[in-house]
Amino acid sequence: MPDLLSYARARQNEIIALIRELVECESPSDDPAAVARFTELVADRLAGIAKCRVVAGRRFGPHLQCEFRLPGRRKTGQMLALGHSDTVYPAGALASMPFRNQQGRLWGPGVLDMKSGVAFFIYAMRGLIELDLPVARKVLLQLNSDEEVGSESSRSLTEKEARRSAAVLVLEPGTGLEGRLKTARKGIGDYFLTVHGKAAHAGVDFTAGVNAIVELARQIDKVAGFTDLKRGVTVSPGVISGGTRSNVVPAVAGAEIDFRAPRMKDYSALERKFRALKPFDKRCTIELTGGLNRPPMERTRGVVALFEKARKLAREMGVELEESATGGGSDGNFTAALGTPTLDGLGGVGEGAHALHESILIDRIADRTALLAKLVAAI
Ligand SMILES: [Zn+2]
Incomplete structure (x- = not known):
């Protein structure tokens, strides 16, 4: 099997450039026009590898759904990658916390929660295409515009897609500087x-x-x-x-x-x-x-099976993955509550979400990107 980790390492500078673009396109939850600009940017970067459509988010910005064109003949069922385009930072936050590449980290508003996760997933899908690795299911990426303010307008869309999905991968940050995955949320x-x-x-x-x-x-x-x-x-x-x-x-x-x-x-x-x-x-x-x-994301048998799969795939790359439970919520709460196996915390590894020191570790970009690709190929 061609090496997805080598692929991600070779593309690391491109991934960083994409993260920078995503961070520098500010997208506060309460600014629908800014969120719309962000979704346009993502759709533009997916041109040629995915078919994107926007869904109106009522008083929030639009939600984005992109279906990837991936190798593999007959696709059965769907896999959902779930993220959000909004951040907790007000417009202009970049002036006091500009995007920076320093001390082995990338810094900036939303870099951890969750713009790096979006960039990883885009490059994970690029990797599958460029290495021509077959995928069994249709893969849909959904970015909600209102996750940081309760997901009122995106919830039904998330639930509709989760019901028809075999698994949900949530691109939220991992827990701690080890990047533990999240298998339970209150x-x-x-x-x-x-x-x-x-x-x-x-x-x-x-x-x-x-x-x-x-x-x-x-x-x-x-x-x-x-x-x-x-x-x-x-x-x-x-x-x-x-x-x-x-x-x-x-x-x-x-x-x-x-x-x-x-x-x-x-x-x-x-x-x-x-x-x-x-x-x-x-x-x-x-x-x-x-x-x-x-609703709570409970650590069901389906969640554990998905985590075990991820752990095995990470081990092949020399990464020992751990799991964690958190009191914080995400849109993974909704999908898990429907009984769809959900694995959360697959995005950036870093610290300081929603805070001035929000940052991700550069040396975890490649393995996270490769892990997402491997999971999509294995599910
Ligand atoms: Zn988030």
């Missing part, structure tokens, strides 16, 4: 808890008031107690609001509460506890909205 959601009391003059008419802030404080203490670190369940009140002026007994107070649950059954238990909340002060009413946004 489910994520928010609850919005609103307490209604009764306003009154805090001095003249104190006893006529019902203090919504006091009630909310008691509720917050209660829900924070739903955290169960042994099971990996966390509940974190993250935003509170309430009241108007200090001399008015507050009529309304509210909290936004982040929660994470590694398993669906943990989420169901948490949901029951939240729905059973009762006011401590009977004169108050409480209102609860929200719930699960991303």
